[in-house]
Amino acid sequence: MxxxxxxxxxxxxxxxxxxxxxxxxxxxxxxxxxxxxxxxxxxxxxxxxxxxxxxxxxxxxxxxxxxxxxxxxxxxxxxxxxxxxxxxxxxxxxxxxxxxxxxxxxxxxxxxxxxxxxxxxxxxxxxxxxxxxxxxxxxxxxxxxxxxxxxxxxxxxxxxxxxxxxxxxxxxxxxxxxxxxGPVMASSNEFSVTLRGKGGHAAMPHMTIDPMPVACQMVLAFQTIVSRNVKPLDAAVVSVTMVHGGEATNVVPHACTLRGTVRTFRVEVLDLIEQRMRKIAHELAGAFDCEADFSFVRNYPATVNxxxxxxxxxxxxxxxxxxxxxxxxxxxxxxxxxxxxxxxxxxxxxxxxxxxxxxxxxxxxxxxxxxxxxxxxxxxxxxxxxxxxxxxxxxxxxxxxx
Missing domain, CATH: 3.40.630.10 (Zn peptidases)
Structure with a gap:
């Protein structure tokens, strides 16, 4: 040395x-x-x-x-x-x-x-x-x-x-x-999905539109983007890191929010992931009679030497x-x-x-x-x-x- x-x-x-x-x-x-x-x-x-x-x-x-x-x-x-x-x-x-x-x-x-x-x-x-x-x-x-x-x-x-x-x-x-x-660090991006249903008594779920099971399915659906839409040779991460919903054990909440991060090396991959996340959020919510507000923020680009x-x-x-x-x-x-x-x-x-x-x-x-x-x-x-x-x-x- x-x-x-x-x-x-x-x-x-x-x-x-x-x-x-x-x-x-x-x-x-x-x-x-x-x-x-x-x-x-x-x-x-x-x-x-x-x-x-x-x-x-x-x-x-x-x-x-x-x-x-x-x-x-x-x-x-x-x-x-x-x-x-x-x-x-x-x-x-x-x-x-x-x-x-x-x-x-x-x-x-x-x-x-x-x-x-x-x-x-x-x-x-x-x-x-x-x-x-x-x-x-x-x-x-x-x-x-x-x-x-x-x-x-x-x-x-x-x-x-x-x-x-x-x-x-x-x-x-x-x-x-x-x-x-080439790329040595990934881009950093944040997403947020707020699902809005209809709250009510937890003992009468048929009178509510429960956003919680929709949120659970959405977490799993987001994982299929990397496993089934992104080319296997392209590195990408979609991580749901925050789930906020509910205030009491006997109340179906009227809303639930998911937040997390997306990391990629290539802009083309990032574009694909954002497009797929947006579509899944809106269409999955619609299938359960919920509404979805989806936001996606691109923070740092990939670090490319x-x-x-x-x-x-x-x-x-x-x-x-x-x-x-x-x-x-x-x-x-x-x-x-x-x-x-x-x-x-x-x-x-x-x-x-x-x-x-x-x-x-x-x-x-x-x-x-x-x-x-x-x-x-x-x-x-x-x-x-x-x-x-x-x-x-x-x-x-x-x-x-x-």
């Missing part, structure tokens, strides 16, 4: 920053303290920055040896927000904000990018001609912070030819990294961790709003292995160290590795022909 010595020597400082962020998690578009911490570091290191893009976003500006005169530029993105969940860990840096937790490692992502910034704070370490934009993005967890930064002029105020992001990945052996071309940039990122990984440890990432049906940036610029979403959880301090929760789990914690051993990767990625990108 070829780590940059100057970054390794700053490991303890980076760990302190990461654990401070972990102890003070903030939800989407509320990352005021987190942004303050980022700005404090950039200011201390003499790196110019712009604040407020996407409400709470921060963009650091690192000019190379030429002062940015070449016009070439690259963007490196880290997300900053936490999740609305209670942490089970009891180690000293556990969340101090009830009901909020860094359970996806955004504290680590932010710190790895700060590690690269700290290295570049010394002008003699800027071994490139061009400009690196350090994108500290808010509201990845459902708020669409990347979309908002793009809307507010990320790529017009800070022109760049490519953009890269990175996420930790539990379960992968620590010391490995991954990148692959451009082939050249994914191959380039993996070459840089091979230089840092060795060819045997630079892997292709298996696509995941989780979602990521970095997709909005990749719709505007070529780039790649990369992965850095977080290990199996053995790194966690005493006092961690009993659950596994997986994403969105209350016992999760970011692996601090990744901080020098992730920062080194960002530095080498930028250096190699500017070294290649425009």
């Amino acid at each position: 070829q780590l940059i010595d100057a970054i390794v020597h700053q490991r303890e400082e980076l760990v302190a920053i990461r654990r401070d962020l972990h102890a003070h998690p903030e939800l989407c578009f509320e990352e005021l303290r987190t942004a303050d911490r980022v700005v404090e570091c950039l200011t201390q290191w003499g790196i110019p920055h712009h604040r407020g893009l996407g409400k709470t976003g921060v963009v650091g500006i690192v000019h190379g040896r030429d002062g940015g005169a070449s016009g070439r530029a690259i963007g490196l993105r880290a997300d900053m927000d936490a999740l609305p969940m209670q942490e089970f860990n009891r180690f000293p840096h556990a969340s101090r904000n009830p009901g909020k937790m860094h359970a996806c490692g955004h504290d680590g992502h932010t710190t790895m990018l700060l590690g690269a910034a700290q290295y570049w704070a010394h002008g003699h370490n800027r071994h490139f001609d061009g400009t690196v934009y350090l994108i500290f993005q808010p509201a990845e967890e459902g708020g669409g912070g990347a979309r908002e930064m793009v809307k507010e002029g990320l790529f017009t105020q800070f022109p760049m030819q490519a953009v890269f992001g990175m996420h930790n990945w539990p379960g992968m052996r620590a010391g490995t990294m991954a990148a692959s071309a 451009t082939a050249a940039e994914a191959a380039f990122a993996r070459r840089v990984m091979a230089e840092v961790v060795g060819a045997d440890n630079a892997l292709e990432q298996e696509p995941s049906l989780a979602a990521e709003d970095f997709a909005f940036m990749l719709q505007e610029r070529p780039g790649a979403y990369c992965f850095i292995a977080n290990g199996d959880g053995a790194h966690r301090d005493a006092g961690h929760g009993a659950g596994p160290c997986t994403l969105h789990n209350p016992s999760y914690d970011f692996n601090d051993a990744l901080l020098p590795l992730g920062a080194t990767f960002w530095v080498r990625l930028a250096e190699r990108w500017f070294a290649e022909p425009a």
Whole structure:
């Protein structure tokens, strides 16, 4: 593993920053303290920055040896927000904000990018001609912070030819990294169906129009879309995750609501699923004399890496961790709003292995160290590795022909 010595020597400082962020998690578009911490570091290191893009976003500006005169530029993105969940860990840096937790490692992502910034704070370490934009993005967890930064002029105020992001990945052996071309994360979409019947006494069901058995059949019918309408080689998920109906055991409710998520890699598959769900909802409800209100919201598009940039990122990984440890990432049906940036610029979403959880301090929760789990914690051993990767990625990108 070829780590940059100057970054390794700053490991303890980076760990302190990461654990401070972990102890003070903030939800989407509320990352005021987190942004303050980022700005404090950039200011201390003499790196110019712009604040407020996407409400709470921060963009650091690192000019190379030429002062940015070449016009070439690259963007490196880290997300900053936490999740609305209670942490089970009891180690000293556990969340101090009830009901909020860094359970996806955004504290680590932010710190790895700060590690690269700290290295570049010394002008003699800027071994490139061009400009690196350090994108500290808010509201990845459902708020669409990347979309908002793009809307507010990320790529017009800070022109760049490519953009890269990175996420930790539990379960992968620590010391490995991954990148692959094409879809790596799925689109995220939500649906809601409200069935309206006629309520009444549960002992006299013949005098009611009961929406509950209709809802039960609809849950099963939705599953046939993936098993019988979607091509078997196309990945898709339809999950009903919420069923709300009824207020008393002896009352047939007048309405019932189903809600859930749909995940796909291809828009054509998503179009098919939405069409079939809408038809099933209305026609199945009609068969039982119920009415149905159906809504479908497309939140995040699929995260699709451009082939050249994914191959380039993996070459840089091979230089840092060795060819045997630079892997292709298996696509995941989780979602990521970095997709909005990749719709505007070529780039790649990369992965850095977080290990199996053995790194966690005493006092961690009993659950596994997986994403969105209350016992999760970011692996601090990744901080020098992730920062080194960002530095080498930028250096190699500017070294290649425009």
